[in-house]
Each structure stands twice: as structure tokens, then as C-alpha cells.
Amino acid sequence: MLPAVMERHVPGEPGIWVLLFGDMLVFTVLFTVFLHERGAKPELFAHSQAALNRALGATNTLVLLTSSLLVVLASHAMRRPPLRHFARRLTLGGALVGACFVVIKGFEYHEKIAAGIAPSTNEFFMYYFVLTGLHLAHVIIGLAVLVVLSTVAGNSGPTRTHIAFFEGGACFWHMVDFLWIVIFSLIFLVR
Amino acid sequence: MRSLVRTNASLVWFLLCGLTAVSWALGTYDGFGASHHAQASLLILAVAIFKVRLVGLYFMELKAAPTVLRSLFEGYCLVLFGLLTAMFLFA
Numbered sequence: 001m002l003p004a005v006m007e008r009h010v011p012g013e014p015g016i017w018v019l020l021f022g023d024m025l026v027f028t029v030l031f032t033v034f035l036h037e038r039g040a041k042p043e044l045f046a047h048s049q050a051a052l053n054r055a056l057g058a059t060n061t062l063v064l065l066t067s068s069l070l071v072v073l074a075s076h077a078m079r080r081p082p083l084r085h086f087a088r089r090l091t092l093g094g095a096l097v098g099a100c101f102v103v104i105k106g107f108e109y110h111e112k113i114a115a116g117i118a119p120s121t122n123e124f125f126m127y128y129f130v131l132t133g134l135h136l137a138h139v140i141i142g143l144a145v146l147v148v149l150s151t152v153a154g155n156s157g158p159t160r161t162h163i164a165f166f167e168g169g170a171c172f173w174h175m176v177d178f179l180w181i182v183i184f185s186l187i188f189l190v191r
Numbered sequence: 192m193r194s195l196v197r198t199n200a201s202l203v204w205f206l207l208c209g210l211t212a213v214s215w216a217l218g219t220y221d222g223f224g225a226s227h228h229a230q231a232s233l234l235i236l237a238v239a240i241f242k243v244r245l246v247g248l249y250f251m252e253l254k255a256a257p258t259v260l261r262s263l264f265e266g267y268c269l270v271l272f273g274l275l276t277a278m279f280l281f282a
Binding site: 007008009010011017021024028031032035036038039040054055057058061062065066068069071072073075076077080083086167170171174175177178181182184185186188189190191 | 192194195196198200201204207208211212214215217218219228232235236238239240242243246247249250251252253255256257258260263267270271274275278279281282
């Protein structure tokens with residue numbers, strides 16, 4: 001049996017899950033299309049993948065995981081009045097660590113462009129820029145969401161609606177995290 | 192603060208970081224040869240979906256969600272794994 005504070009409940013507003021599952025479906029289609037194209041030209045995809053910086057990809061995975069953990073801890077703090085004062089700082093910390101993803105991704109793109117690699121180079125790099133670019137857009141939206149959540153977390157007496165709003169935004173950020181886990185594995189590692 | 196950090200989510204974070212290192216090592220190592228790298232790639236995909244599941248259950252707190260929502264997520268993980276492995280092997 002779950003403890004009282006962990007009674008079964010939908011994290012966030014139920015409507016947020018329609019958005020999340022919709023987004024997950026869109027990315028799943030893109031993952032499938034990528035693997036379909038890879039099947040047609042496996043050598044080109046393996047050769048092109050060798051030009052990617054796997055260390056930066058792995059670092060960005062750790063960055064998002066750490067940011068996600070800080071947001072999870074902020075969620076816990078929101079629900080526990082004696083620890084509530086930590087929630088805002090933890091959320092801002094999550095946003096700050098998450099922003100490192102954008103900086104690292106910018107460096108990675110700069111590396112590629114400096115080496116003469118662009119979306120038009122070949123099919124692999126077209127999918128690389130589309131998938132990572134679409135994900136980067138989600139990261140930037142997620143960071144904006146975290147900044148909004150930090151103001152909600154600063155509320156000394158949050159209502160159930162505040163907490164549900166916080167949980168929904170946090171779930172969006174965790175989805176951004178796990179989508180990157182799949183993108184990193186698929187584009188940077190699998191061949 | 193200590194009581195806040197001592198949660199299952201923190202333990203899961205350690206596990207997720209460890210699994211990231213394993214995937215990175217598998218994907219970076221070039222000594223498998225083409226046929227064995229296919230096996231390593233399948234392992235990388237399995238680890239990735241396992242990590243997705245961990246993020247869902249422990250970070251999104253779906254472990255404590257109503258059965259319908261949790262089942263939808265678990266179903267998504269299963270379908271994603273099946274789809275990615277099938278496309279990797281047969282596309």
C-alpha cells in the first residue's frame with residue numbers, strides 16, 4: 001500500500017498528458033523514419049555518425065538528468081511545508097543546469113558548421129539537425145516553463161492548483177529529458 | 192535538505208548516470224566488428240528504453256499514478272522498444 005502522501009494521483013492536470021503523449025508520438029514517428037532511412041544507407045549513416053562528438057552528447061544527457069533531478073526535488077519540496085522554501089531555488093537550479101544543454105548544443109552545432117557540415121550534407125545530417133533542432137526547441141520552451149514554475153514555487157502557501165500546475169510543467173521537462181535519452185542513443189551511438 | 196535529497200529519485204539519478212556511461216562506452220568502442228556492433232546497438236536501445244521507463248516512473252512519478260496512466264506509459268515504452276528494435280533489424 002502506498003503511503004498517504006503518495007496516494008495514487010495524476011501528476012499535473014490531466015490535460016497535460018494529452019500534450020505529452022502527442023509530443024511523444026510525433027518524436028516516435030521521427031525515430032521510425034530515421035531508422036527506415038538508415039536501413040537504406042547503413043554505411044553512409046555509420047560513416048557520418050563518426051563525425052559526431054559523442055562525449056558532448058553524453059555530457060548533455062548527464063546535464064538533463066541532473067536538471068530533472070533538481071526539478072523532482074523541487075516538486076517534493078513544494079508538497080512538504082517545512083521544506084517549501086527550497087522549491088524556488090531548486091527549480092531555478094534546474095533551469096540553470098538545463099541552460100547548459102543549450103550552450104553545449106550551440107558549441108556542437110558550431111563544430112559541425114565549422115567543419116562544413118550542414119543539413120544539406122547528406123540524409124544523416126538532415127535527420128541529425130531536424131531531430132536535435134526540434135528537441136532543442138523543446139528544451140528552450142522547457143526552460144521558459146521552469147522560470148514560470150520558479151515563480152509558482154516561490155508561493156509560500158501554494159494551492160492544489162499551483163501544485164498541479166508545477167507537476168505538469170515538471171513532467172514536460174522530464175519528457176524533454178527522456179526524449180534526449182532516445183535521440184542520443186539513436187543518432188550518436190546505434191550503428 | 193538532507194531528507195529532501197534522500198529519495199528514490201536520487202538513487203535512480205545515480206543509476207541513470209551509470210547507464211549513460213555504459214551506453215556511451217558501448218557506442219564509442221569500435222572493436223566489436225560490424226556484426227557484434229549490431230548486438231551492442233540492440234543493448235544500447237534496450238538501455239535507452241529502460242532509462243525512459245525510469246524517468247517516467249520515478250521523475251514523472253508515474254509509479255504512483257492511476258493504473259490507466261501508468262499502463263499507457265508502460266505500453267508506450269514497450270511499443271517504442273519493439274518499434275525501434277524492429278526498424279533497426281529489419282528496415
